[in-house]
Amino acid sequence: MPKSKKQDQLKNSSTSSKGAIFLAFNNKEINYVKLACLSASSVRKHLNLPCSLITDVGSLRHFEKLEYIQVDKIFENIIIDEKTDEDYKEDHFYSKYKIGNIDNVRKYYDTPYSTFNSQFKNLTKHNIYNLTPYDRTILFDVDYLVNNDILNLAFNIDAPIQLYKNAQSLKNVIPENISDKRLNEVSIPLYWSTVIYFDKSPMSNMFFDLWAHVKENYDYYQSIYKFSKGLYRTDFAVSISMHLLKGFNDCVDDVFAELPASPMKYMSYKDDIASVDKNGIVFFANDYKEEWNNILTYSEGENLHMMNKRAIDRHYDKLMELYV
């Protein structure tokens, strides 16, 4: 790279704004704003980044009514998505994925022994490109806990889009479920939309536009890429967008890089938290094939995608103590 271009980049990286952003839309079962507060606290502590929240009026009021935490002390910006529940119901796409009277229903596990169905409001995630107040943003799912500062390296990598392709479970093995590795056995690899770094470049813009296009034509892409019908998964939409933008190839390159500290470690829906101590978390890591079988694992200093949201809720105060 020419010296002047590198110098420009370094100059830009020191002057452009950077921050973290979270989307949180409560449903009847899960208080996503509460989870966002925990996740943002972990980001503030370890990455020292300003955080912004995108939510709706209902979710925010619900949270403020129930919780003692002041949201505006954690988030420097609270951006209200004006779309109401009625708007969602009129959304042609949204109403297609419904069970009974509930739209885009997801079956959530809380350990192998408890399940619940609830609405999954993830349809506007691609709008983040337009909503973010930062030049360079890391989008975090609210169930992602940051426990080290490695993700700050993303701001030094010259790639407009960065996300995770590889993941590993609490037992440090690759996911056992095929839908956490590929869209199906014969199809393209899965890229996780859990954490996404992006800038305001035309390539990023194209990526999010394509994501919107894949969402709008989800049935078509389902038939082409042969993934399971039903729930709209942003991971799938992101994976297809990446594949299309890469010219139907699968490669990590200068445009799309893997985030630092790959693979992304995750606690699955069927895992549980045993306890939280002052430094880390003790988990029950569930066996995918023998559900009665759990082993204890300990995690300290590792970033974690905590899929079991009810488990977070049960240990919320202790987890929050890790980040104050």
Add this chain to the structure above:
Amino acid sequence: MSRGYLIYAVDEPYISMANILKKSIEYHTNDAVTILSDKFPDGDATFGKKHKIHNFWQIYWATPYDETIVVDADMLFLNDYSYWWNYLYKFDLLFPNTIINYKQETIQHPQYDRILTDNNIRSSYEKMFYFKKGQVAQEFFTIMEQVIKNFEKFSFDYFPDYKPQSCITSYIFPICIKMLGIEDIIYDKNNIFKYIDMKLSCLNTKIDSSVWNNDLDYWGNYEEFYIENFKQYYPLHYRNAEIYTL
């Protein structure tokens, strides 16, 4: 120095496949292509044999080129790989170090051939290889003549635990490489020279039928060829799939 591709094809359907491969190479490049199916310098030894590879050692003397890339008939060229020549001329004999499947996953040796790995011998990935006329290549093909003509004996020596049932290139080449002790110098460590292999055991996908084209969707032509939405870049070793009428 003359350069060109050589396709070894004896009998049908390999001659038809070779013609399709030749067309695909000529579509993308101006390189010379020769199909070797008869007129072997030392005569035809394939009569009555199930696998028609008994003349394979003669390609060194049969090739009209100083530098030759040998390709299996059941392959398709999907791009212009002419840049390979400027890389390959530095070597006397070169085989791919790694090959990939249609999902761009690197194929592991045990999934490619269990007999070889059980006998601690690595696969040679000889469906496409390069040689330059000279002492190294001549020695290699001279050894190959002996291995082919005495395959029973050599397979007993090199595969003591689990003997291959067929005299095929997948076993002949590794024996020759091992005999000459050239494993360290004949594989492309830079992974530039490679192909896509559709061997069922290497697809990391459950295929119910004996040919992959019954289970996987594919479409395209010489210019752009897709399998399950993956655009294929490297030469495609499609094997027994019935796609060669493209």
